[in-house]
Amino acid sequence: MPDTVSALNGKTYAGFVDIAEAGLQGMITLRGDLASAALAKAVKAAVGTKVPDQRRIVTAGGKSALWMSPDELLLLVPYVEAPGIAAQLSESLSGEHAMAVNVSDARAMFRIKGAKASQALQKLAPVDFASLGDDEVRRSRIAQVAGALWKSGPQEFTLVSFRSVAGYVMGLLESSARPGSEIA
Amino acid sequence: MLILECPCCGVKAEETELAPGGEAHLKRFGPGSSDADFDSYMFARANPKGVHFERWRHANGCGKWFLAARCTATLEVFGTYPAQTTEPPAELQAYIKSRRPEWEGYK
Amino acid sequence: MSTRLARGGRLIDRTKPITVTFNGRRMAGYLGDTLASAVLANDQMMVGRSFKYHRPRGVVASGAEEPNALVGLGTGGRFEPNQRMTTTEAFDGAETASQNHWPSLEFDIGAINNKFGRLLPGGFYYKTFMWPRSFWKHVYEPIIRQSAGLGKVPTDRDADRYEQAYAFADVAVVGAGIAGLTAALGAAKAGKRVIVLEMTPACGGRAVVDGITIDGQGADAWVAAAVEALRGMDNVTLMTRTMATGLYDHGYLMAAERIADHTPGDGRPKQRLWRIRAGEVITATGAIERTLSFAGNDIPGVMLAAAVRDYVVNYGVSIGDRTVIVTNNDDAYRTALALLDAGLRVPAVIDARANVTGALAQAVRDRGVRVLAGHGVAKVHGGKRVTGVAICAQAGEGAMIEEIACDCVAMSGGWSPVVHLWSHCGGKLNWDETSAMFRPDPQRPPLGADGRGMVRAVGSANGMLTADAVLADAHAAFGSGAAPATDAPAEAAMEPVWIMPQGAGPKLRMKMWLDPQNDVKVSDVQLAAREGYESVEHTKRYTTLGMATDQGKMSNINGLAVLSNALHQPIPATGTTTFRPPYTPLNFGAIAGEARGEIFQPLRRTPIHDWHETHGVEWEPVGLWRRPFCYRRPGESTEAAVNREVRNTRQNLGLLDASTLGKILVKGPDAGKFLDMLYTGVMSTLAVGKCRYGLMCNEQGFLSDDGVVVRLSEDSWLCHTTSGGADRIHGWMEDWLQCEWWDWKVHTANLTEQFAQIAVVGPNARKLLEKLGGMDVSKETLPFMAFAEGTLGGFDARVFRISFSGELSYEIAVPASQGRAFWEKLHDAGQEFGLMPYGTECLHILRAEKGFIMIGDETDGTVIPQDLNMAWAISKKKADYLGKRGQERSYLASADRWKLVGLETLDGSVLPDGVYAVAPGVNANGQRNVQGRVTSTYFSPTLGRGIAMGLVKHGPDRMGEVLDFPGDNGKIHQARIVDQVFFDKEGAKNDA
Structure with a gap:
């Protein structure tokens, strides 16, 4: 296997919260009829979870399924397993109108950790963090680019952006998490 | 800045999450259509002061297109609904009528 | 002093x-x-x-x-x-x-x-x-x-940082005077999520200056208790030093927080601009005192009466030792009392009202101060500061009755509710005859998303001018039971005074300032009326009344009244000028927020970006991407670098980072049918493993994007788009699938960033790939326009045998995270074959030498494929495709359209970009007629001369003709119409 490098190679920043590019993360876009039994079965086999409800994330054994749109899920799996799981999904859904495709390399993932993690994000996204559910995935605008975020721990958020703008997103997070810029 | 609730993902999205797509419920005219029909499909757009049906895409969100009924004068939003329809849902039309009795109705 | x-x-x-x-x-x-x-x-x-x-x-x-x-x-x-x-x-x-x-x-x-x-x-x-x-x-x-x-x-560059933040509330209360605090407490107790915005560092507004008693305690103590109560509630956020600057549609409230304005350089952001979404906005923004228009009212030392009081009470600052008070209302008497309490002298209160009966006036009289009822100021004496006032009868023309020496004049013309936020988003005003003021009309509030009122004004902002009325009004917004009560005395009615004295002649009117910043006087507004200005908006612009940086907050109302009188109409018939945000000027830094420097806008980087950075790259912006324009060696000029890259790619081997090309996966039972609608050609018949070049048009028929389509499997295609077009074309596909053909079974995914794509181009291309090994890339196994997937030198690779240069060429996609390593592997392994990386300018020259079009050069949104001699890429058999009907319109089907040709200058020079070919005669506007224009023009290092492409009327029928292209400085460039393919017409090199 050749050298594989995530967008920012695990860059970190210590501000009033800790920011880290999370390294390589396996991601699979699965499109299809989310209500179908075949798809539910395939998801169960692939990541061990049920099909999440609207805007929800479900996790089992380190793998997750995220609701992205009415006909699209994003599956989080270990990076090295992604091609195999995508192939397996394609195989098991071959009779269905569905698409499973490995998008691990098209994305960058960030973790924002600390008691005031939501403050760093509150400056970048028009999202009401107070009413964001614990298992809710919110796709929105991160300053000038698209992104998805969710609470990945008691004091932690995970944010996903496109890979090409990872440097921009890191710059945004460094700016919004700078010590001294805490909100009240 | 508007807020529209995306009927596809349920997010009350502010305008910066959305991309506008112009008038809704246009009928496509392709090869074989008359010049007048094609012209109207391509270029003629309603520009009412009042009730208007529009296309919006939740671009910085779930990525789906949806339709919205809105008053262009007051910016009142009567409702949003899926794009996979050829005319506004009956209950929405009834609601608009209740809010705008003078509205001449949809088409 | x-x-x-x-x-x-x-x-x-x-x-x-x-x-x-x-x-x-x-x-x-x-x-x-x-x-x-x-x-x-x-x-x-x-x-x-x-x-x-x-x-x-x-x-x-x-x-x-x-x-x-x-x-x-x-x-x-x-x-x-x-x-x-x-x-x-x-x-x-x-x-x-x-x-x-x-x-x-x-x-x-x-x-x-x-x-x-x-x-x-x-x-x-x-x-x-x-x-x-x-x-x-x-x-x-x-x-x-x-x-x-x-x-x-x-x-200098701004040394400070700024940021923005989003906030959400059920209720946003603007202003933390006693009205705002009362409303906020009510809303908070009702369980609402509340944000309170106060523009000053301290809460309390005017009540604490006036020193009234609320519910038995001093206003200061009452305010402190209210603030403490609010701060103790989880559902309340109270922000001081935060000014609501504007209110927009659907409860969108903008507010500027001053964080480090008063502590510069302490490491905090200077300001934070809040973008607040509120279900309801309560404006408790208070009222602003008006000036009186008397001669010399602009001399330093003439101040608003409440301001004089503020400076004494809030800051322990006396403006003068002897302050004359001029008023038309009771409130100004509070200033007299405050000054007397501070041990200062008030020689007289000049009250324009004939009958002065209020309790406050009596309290002032009781302390031995003269109250001159029915009087006014004829003139203020002084230059750089006040030295005295001349007193006259308010009802007269200004004959002096008495002079009073003083060093401060405290004036009060009554109060105007601060209705800015109410008005920003469409709230309407009523004229209140009693208090001579515009106040919010509760029947015509700004409307929210649900079509119902989204703003309520409370307190003085709603025209309530006594503390009890203010509290009752604010309490009623959310509270029940009794409102807080005060000991504030009842006040007698004010009397509007728009000029002082009432019969002042021209000489005095020329010294009555309405807008002291812009120097607009009563006489200016009257002159405008005489000259025929009737609309208040026109008068504003003609005289500049209220156009200064304070936007006429203090005295615009006086100008409106003067204009109304001059036009002999009531004030509401004149109306107000439009209230526009921001309430006070906003710092540009706050508006820009974090968007400056490195993060001014998103910069898209390919996985190989950093390698380019360390290898002499000269960048070219392509959309938000940066692509290498060329790679300069030490001491090399840009031009020399480009020419070297072209020659080397033609002779040996070039390497191009093509990762920015759009890559969209289209899959499903109806994918072929869908692509046949999207492209002008037929994609459904493409064999698995094969590539086909395709054109996409918009519904008007104009060429929109192009690229190579690859059939990956029975039901999936990979569509390459231009670098700038990937997101747009993906959106275009989704638009048709979601909104028009929603019953077609097709899925799309934008895989642009999943892959690093590298073009290996030149006579030695195959040698390099064979050296890496792992896949058969021979002419037989992988012929032109074929595709194969496998591993190449250990990398997971998709290899496309396609060419945009006329050379033997492969485009290879590997997962983005392997992109940098793969590039370096190719780069190192290619050295023995003379490999050099090349940039976009070389790419352009290579394609132009071959007569290939470029979206954005040969197209500009008005060009159809037929103009570019690309009828071969348009299916004649298909009943429909996007743009087909548009192309049938008479103008697009005309034989007289400008068509693509090659152009060669007679002297071998390079034609200027974008120049037009002139034709005999002039058009209806007297301009030279034109018959064509240059779309691409380069120096070809391969041919050693300038080459160009252009669109020329009847061009392909006019081979060999010479056209004149006027350039700068009167120079005429002459060029001959030739075939658009300049190099290797038979395609031998690609076929190698």
């Missing part, structure tokens, strides 16, 4: 002395001072000069309505012009400088305009600088700009 009193000052901390400088003079102040109170404590009455006449200007107000006291604050990277001294907190070391004077504040040459004020009436600029027309640009404007002296633009 104005000075600091020995006692008093509820907002200052006398244990924390600070020093500020004004025009280099050091002045002692205290923490809690504003810049205005600090300089007034040091007898600095004059703080600037007016815009037109350069008249001396002093502080007139104590809040956001201040029109005069604007200074440049700070130095270098922290210099800010036009800082309002009355709302800017003083801090130790603050350096301020007055504006609009030359050479000095005390002696100003521009003040000569004052002597000729008669020659500079309203509309002066429009009347004088009309002609000759050429003078405007070269004479008038430079002179006006030179003498117009509001703040200077900072020259």
Whole structure:
């Protein structure tokens, strides 16, 4: 296997919260009829979870399924397993109108950790963090680019952006998490 | 800045999450259509002061297109609904009528 | 003289002395001072000069309505012009400088305009600088700009940081005076999520200055308890130093928080702009006192009565030893009482009302102060500061009855509710005859998303002018039961006074200022009316009334009244000018927020970006991407680098980072049918493993994008798009699938960033791939326009045998995270084959030498594929595709359209880009007729001469003809029409 490098190679920043590019993360876009039994079965086999409800994330054994749109899920799996799981999904859904495709390399993932993690994000996204559910995935605008975020721990958020703008997103997070810029 | 609730993902999205797509419920005219029909499909757009049906895409969100009924004068939003329809849902039309009795109705 | 009193000052901390400088003079102040109170404590009455006449200007107000006291604050990277001294907190070391004077504040040459004020009436600029027309640009404007002296633009880069943040609330309360606090408490107790915004550092508003008692306790204590209660509630956020600047559609409230304005350089952001979404907005923004229009009302030392009171009570600053009070209402008597309490003298209160009966007036009389009912000020004496007033009968024409020596005049013309936020988003106003003010009409509020009112005004902002009325109004917003009650005495009715005295002649009216910053006087507005201006909006622009940086908050109402009187119509018939956000000027830095420097806008980087950076890259922006334009070697010019890259790719081997190309996966049972609609050609018949070039048009028929389509499997295709087109085309596909053909079974995914894509181009291309090994890339196994997937040198690779250069060429996609390593592997392994990386300019030259079109060069949104001789890429058999009907329109089907040809200059030079070929005669506008234009033009290192492509009328039928292309400086470039393929016409190189 050749050298594989995530967008920012695990860059970190210590501000009033800790920011880290999370390294390589396996991601699979699965499109299809989310209500179908075949798809539910395939998801169960692939990541061990049920099909999440609207805007929800479900996790089992380190793998997750995220609701992205009415006909699209994003599956989080270990990076090295992604091609195999995508192939397996394609195989098991071959009779269905569905698409499973490995998008691990098209994305960058960030973790924002600390008691005031939501403050760093509150400056970048028009999202009401107070009413964001614990298992809710919110796709929105991160300053000038698209992104998805969710609470990945008691004091932690995970944010996903496109890979090409990872440097921009890191710059945004460094700016919004700078010590001294805490909100009240 | 508007807020529209995306009927596809349920997010009350502010305008910066959305991309506008112009008038809704246009009928496509392709090869074989008359010049007048094609012209109207391509270029003629309603520009009412009042009730208007529009296309919006939740671009910085779930990525789906949806339709919205809105008053262009007051910016009142009567409702949003899926794009996979050829005319506004009956209950929405009834609601608009209740809010705008003078509205001449949809088409 | 104005000075600091020995006692008093509820907002200052006398244990924390600070020093500020004004025009280099050091002045002692205290923490809690504003810049205005600090300089007034040091007898600095004059703080600037007016815009037109350069008249001396002093502080007139104590809040956001201040029109005069604007200074440049700070130095270098922290210099800010036009800082309002009355709302800017003083801090130790603050350096301020007055504006609009030359050479000095005390002696100003521009003040000569004052002597000729008669020659500079309203509309002066429009009347004088009309002609000759050429003078405007070269004479008038430079002179006006030179003498117009509001703040200077900072020259240094802003040293501070700014940011923005989003917030959400059920109820946003604007203003934390007693009205705002009452409403906020009510809303909070009702369980609402509440945000309270207060623009000053302290809460309480006017009630704490007036010293009333609320529910049996002092206003200060009541306010402190209310603030503490709010701060203790989880559902309440109380923000001070935060000004609501504007209210927009659907409850969108913008507010600017001053974080480190008063602590510069402490590491915090200077300001934070809040974007708040509120279900409901409560405006508890209070009211602003008006000036009175009497002669000399602009002389330093003439101030608003409430401001004089504020300076004494809040800052322990007396404006003068002897203050004459001029009023048409009871509230100004509170100023008399406050001054008397501070041990200062009030020689007289001049009240325009004939009958003065109120309790407050009686209290003043009881303390031995003369109250002159039915009187007015005929004239203020003084130049750079007040020395006295001449008293007259309000009902007369200004004959002097008496002179009173004084060093301060405190005036009050009544109060105007602050209706800005209410009005920003469409709330309507009513004229209240009793209090002579515009107040919010609760029947016509701004409407929210649900079509119902989204704003309620409470307290003085709603026209309630006594403390009890204010509290009752605010309490009713959310509360139940009894409202808080006060001991504030009842007040007698005010009487509107628009000019003083009522019968003042022209001489006095020329000295009555309506807009002290822009120098608009009563006489100017009356002149405008005489000259036929009826609309208040026109009069505003003609006279500049209310157009200064204070936007006429303090005295615009007087101007409206003067205009109404001149037009012989009631004030509501004149109406108000439009209230527009922001309420007070916003800092540009706050508007930009984090978007500056490296994160000004997103920069898209390919996985190989950093390698380019360290190898002499010269960047070219392509959309938000950066692509290498070329790679310069030490000492090499850009031009030399490009030529070297072209020659090397033609002769040996080139390497191109093509990762930015759009890659969209289209999959499903109906994918073929869908692509046949999307492309002009047929994609459904493409064999698995094969590639086909395709064109996409919009519905009007114009060429929109192009690229190679690959059939990956029975039901999936990969569509390559242009670098700039990936997101747009993906959106275009989704639009048709979601909104038109929603029953078609097709899925798309934008895989642009999943892959790094690298073009290996040149005669040695196959040798390099064979050296890497792992896949059979031979001509037989992988012929032109074929695709294969496998591993190449250990990398997971998709290999496309396609060419955009005419050379033997492979485009290879690997997962993005392997992109950098794969590039380096190719780069190193290719050295023995003469490999060099090349950039976009080389790419362009290679494609132009082969006559290949480029979207954006050969197309501009008005070009159809047929114009580019690409009918071969358009299916004749298909019944429909996007753009087909459009292309049938008569103009697009015309034989007279300009068509693509090659162009060769007669002398071998390079044609200028974009030049037009002229034709005989002139058009209806007298312009030369044209018959074509250049779309791409380059120096071809391969051919050693300039080559170009262009669109020419009937071009392909005119081979060999010579056209004239006029360029700059009268030069005519001559070029011959030739075939668009300049190099390797038979395609032997690609076929290698």
